[in-house]
Amino acid sequence: MQKSLDAKLESIHSDPANSNEFIIADAKDADMGFGIAAPGRRHSSNNRDGDKDRGKFPFKSLEEYREQIRQVIRQGVVDIVLMSASTSEILCQKERLFDNSHVTPAIRANDATDIFVFRGSTIPNEPAQPFRTALLDHAQCGEVDCPLDNREFGADLGLYSVTFNNLIDEDLNTLNTYREFRIEAERKKFRHFLEVFHPNFPGTIPTSEIPFFVNDVIARTLAGVPSVARPIFLKIPYPGPEALEELVNYDPHLVVGILGGSSGTTRDAFQMIHDAQKYGARVALYGRKINHSENQLAFIEFLRHIVDGVISPEEAVVAYHSVLEKLGTAPHRPLELDQQITTGSQSYNEEAVSSSSTSPTPNKPSDVPTSIDFSKMTSEERLDYHRNRLKHL
Template identity: 60%
Template sequence: GMPGPGVVRQVDGSERFRTLEEFREQIRSIVRQGIVDIMLMSASTAEHLTLQERLFDDSSITPAVRANDTSDIHAMRGSRIPTEGSQPFRTLMLDHAQCGHIDCEQAERTLGVDLGLYSMTFNNDRQLDLNTLEAYKAFRVEAERKGFRHFLEVFNPNLPNAVAPEQMPQFINDVIARTLAGVTSAGRPIFLKIAYNGPAAMEELVAYDPHLVVGVLGGSSGTTLDAFMLLSEAKKHGARAALFGRKINNAENQLAFIEFLRLIAEGVIEPVEAVRAYHAVLEKLNIRPLRSLDEDLTLQTNVMSYAGNGTTVSLPPSIKPQAASVKPSPSRATNDDSTTPNFASMTSDERLAYHRERLNRTFGE
């Protein structure tokens, strides 16, 4: 809804919702930055930026659209719908994403977007889950015929007590294995996007099928350390992608936040160092942080819990036109420096000082 693009924090401390055009300008800035792999958008924003502006023509970033919008993410203000069992629904017509009109000619299908996020929520309910599976099958048939690729998002149940908390990680892993067992290579997702249900569950899923690329979603709550630690821990236990939407959208400075996500993904900097350096950048830019440094260095989620039960890192979100996946980017590692520093030989303080100075040059001028 209207809060989707996020808020603008004004000088007097008040807040207002971003306009859609302000939000699209943030997307343009992130694309120009060139760090993320994928930019996920609503179909209407994708049409504007991809088909009309041709924003991605000279970019290494792949545009993607939300391929469906299940009932549990219709979280309008005052809505009770997200509290009911998820039902499948799809606003998007694939032709509109690919060429901007119905019945694309074959040559037109590469003009727009040919990648989408398909989302499913299982609730351990036979009829609800059957509806979800049948809708996914129909989508795969159409997508294969039209040359439309997808990555698959599997949420934890949105109904309370659908699964015992201690069995949630295993339930999700088994649902994924069961759902994809009958899907051959032509119709399989290029990667998964799931809640981080703990290291044990991540290791189990990654070991089960080494050809399955598993990514984690960033979730909505927590501190900057929560976000940075989630990326670090998920990677350590086998995740190969991280998709952050609201955490980036709500950051005090999106470009700096993304820069640190990349550095963590590449193993250049540790999460605690990254939080300190991020706050140093905010101070340089005269941006008031949402939290003090001490508060931002605390963990408010269970990202370090091996079993993964307890407070979950992420819940089914309200619709967001944008999310981004962070990629390793060796070609940008030095950010215009002529040589790459030997980070392995640096102390923690030396790495922190290096990144503070480099990011001050990037964002402070």
């Protein structure tokens, strides 16, 4: 079965100016960064035993997490499901859930130190260092030495993440490690998409310049990379209209995607994907925004309706609450509160931005990055910041 990702990328590249295709990914790779807390908190249940489990074990189990992924694959609305290599082995190689699905499996191909955000960890306080747990051979066929004719058995797509901190030694190490990955990936016919985080170390670049620093880093990093080794799309924190349009305009064949950031309100999630598409993004990868929702499948359906132009973000929130009511599912917050735009658009997410309006206006919180002053934070506050920025609960 042809994968929708491949068909959409072909459409985009054949006519970048007029293609309306939009790619949605469910990022279910949180176990690469958060350990036990990765699957997210349990919601209240309708049975006594479930409530007992919720009190004793506040976080979902890994098997519950994987069952949610199975449901998303069967639903078939997203184009990509991003997983850890261990989850991909089970769902892709053993259960063969992607064989008759247009959904593309992908793995997190590296796990640099800025996502080591587990209980007691202080590692994200330091400049990000490259690291890779997953082996491409394992992802492709489950063996450390994968035969060339057997590499379609598993996943052939991965997320590779880089963080540049404007520090020469660290940034050169990041670039060299990425080059080594590209060489291996090309030889093994493994595709990748490139995630470029904002700097995780304070004081190396003014906050207002970060979106444009990221744009220039991307352009410079890929300038020496031929088409056969380039990422099939990008994943960046939503930088606001100006920086996003600048990057999209720079190279129409550089497919730009945004990451979801913190969960926030339902309106936050729906408005972000709408705004990103409006200013040129072609991809959205939502982790916590999907995983924290009351009903993941319904939430995903409305994301698709929004990018297809069927419904506005504000209308989608109302309709989503109506679905929850019909399903007998209690919403996390009342409709009036769920319509509020409460978070900035920068990344996974920094800090909440209050908004008294339910509709964004140009150059207001939903359109511009939240300003973060690392110099005024204690080390504990910076650690909390990075935990909130990177977790996929």
